[in-house]
Amino acid sequence: MTPDFIRQALRQVRYPGFSRDIISFGLVKEVTCEPGLTTVRIEVQTGDPTVPEQIFKDCHAVLETLPDVGTVQVDIEVKDAPAVTGLAGSVGKSSIPGVQRIIAVASGKGGVGKSTVASNLAVALAAGGARVGLCDCDLYGPSVAQMFGTRENPQANAQDEIIPIRAHGIQLMSMGFLLDERSPVVVRGPMATRYIQQFLRQVAWRDLDYLVLDLPPGTGDIQLTIVQTVAVDGAIIVTTPQEVALIDARKAVTMFGKVNVPILGLIENMAWFECDAGKKYFIFGEGGGVREAEHLQVALLGQIPIDVATRQGGDAGTPVALLEPGQNPVSAAFHEVAARLRAAVPC
Ligand SMILES: Nc1ncnc2c1ncn2[C@@H]1O[C@H](COP(=O)(O)OP(=O)(O)OP(=O)(O)O)[C@@H](O)[C@H]1O
Numbered sequence: 001m002t003p004d005f006i007r008q009a010l011r012q013v014r015y016p017g018f019s020r021d022i023i024s025f026g027l028v029k030e031v032t033c034e035p036g037l038t039t040v041r042i043e044v045q046t047g048d049p050t051v052p053e054q055i056f057k058d059c060h061a062v063l064e065t066l067p068d069v070g071t072v073q074v075d076i077e078v079k080d081a082p083a084v085t086g087l088a089g090s091v092g093k094s095s096i097p098g099v100q101r102i103i104a105v106a107s108g109k110g111g112v113g114k115s116t117v118a119s120n121l122a123v124a125l126a127a128g129g130a131r132v133g134l135c136d137c138d139l140y141g142p143s144v145a146q147m148f149g150t151r152e153n154p155q156a157n158a159q160d161e162i163i164p165i166r167a168h169g170i171q172l173m174s175m176g177f178l179l180d181e182r183s184p185v186v187v188r189g190p191m192a193t194r195y196i197q198q199f200l201r202q203v204a205w206r207d208l209d210y211l212v213l214d215l216p217p218g219t220g221d222i223q224l225t226i227v228q229t230v231a232v233d234g235a236i237i238v239t240t241p242q243e244v245a246l247i248d249a250r251k252a253v254t255m256f257g258k259v260n261v262p263i264l265g266l267i268e269n270m271a272w273f274e275c276d277a278g279k280k281y282f283i284f285g286e287g288g289g290v291r292e293a294e295h296l297q298v299a300l301l302g303q304i305p306i307d308v309a310t311r312q313g314g315d316a317g318t319p320v321a322l323l324e325p326g327q328n329p330v331s332a333a334f335h336e337v338a339a340r341l342r343a344a345v346p347c
């Protein structure tokens with residue numbers, strides 16, 4: 001038996017709640033194989049005691065099926081979680097210089113409207129007087145350039161930081177500014193996490209009250225990298241009322257729970273469609289988000305209907321929340337969500 005063989009086997013052990021394994025995330029610090037004894041030393045940063053327990057159990061389960069391992073000893077050293085802030089009034093703030101609060105917009109399932117919510121929320125927060133940045137953390141499917149109607153290439157400043165692009169008063173960073181529209185992103189796991197760290201730490205975010213993170217769907221590497229590298233003040237989970245989306249929303253809630261990021265609440269998007277005659281059609285089912293928020297004991301921050309102006313605004317680079325709330329019900333809904341958010345996470 002060799003340490004390499006053991007490491008290979010430990011790739012089957014996932015970080016609880018995530019799709020990434022403990023080897024690729026660098027948690028396994030040392031493996032030794034002596035006759036009759038295999039020792040694994042793991043370091044994990046978390047405030048949740050169930051995380052090391054689960055890793056411990058999973059490591060034993062995997063290693064004990066191997067031949068010639070002898071006694072298996074798994075030592076887990078738990079380090080304090082990175083300074084993650086809680087809700088209103090808590091101590092400690094975002095760990096990105098120039099940024100007071102970091103809000104992640106996430107979902108389990110793709111295509112439920114995260115980028116639409118993140119863009120409109122950014123604009124609505126700014127309309128309330130806050131200084132806002134929006135970081136598109138979806139490297140493989142960036143949307144922010146399109147949704148803000150700009151494809152400017154960012155420049156570097158004298159400190160070699162990337163200067164964010166500005167549109168509609170928001171500081172923006174997205175992979176969409178670095179590549180032309182037709183180029184697919186061809187970066188693999190470790191490179192992707194490096195890009196994300198650059199987006200968060202080597203962009204000259206200036207005097208921001210809120211930095212909104214538009215996350216890719218799911219619970220993968222990028223999400224884990226973000227929560228491990230910066231202190232996210234809270235996460236907003238976007239879902240449609242449909243069961244398939246709600247199942248994944250639950251997973252996202254669990255994931256943030258595992259890394260001690262407070263859930264600020266759910267947003268039920270595409271909640272209904274209202275026709276000209278005022279009749280509501282519940283295309284993806286009625287009340288799924290309301291029930292789920294109750295079930296998960298988190299706030300329902302808002303319900304956003306399916307709306308033509310919202311889709312058009314996204315495609316045209318003018319988020320619907322730029323409209324006066326009185327002019328459009330979806331703009332009004334986003335302004336309400338922004339007000340709730342300011343109350344939950346004040347600057
Ligand atoms: N409330 C809404 N009314 C009408 N169209 C909407 C609404 N919300 C989102 N859309 C449209 O649905 C599509 C998907 O939305 P969006 O890109 O925001 O989802 P996403 O969750 O960010 O997707 P991905 O998982 O691919 O990142 C977009 O074309 C968007 O314009």
Ligand SMILES: [Mg+2]
Pocket residue numbers: 114115116138141143214215216
């Ligand atoms: Mg998106």
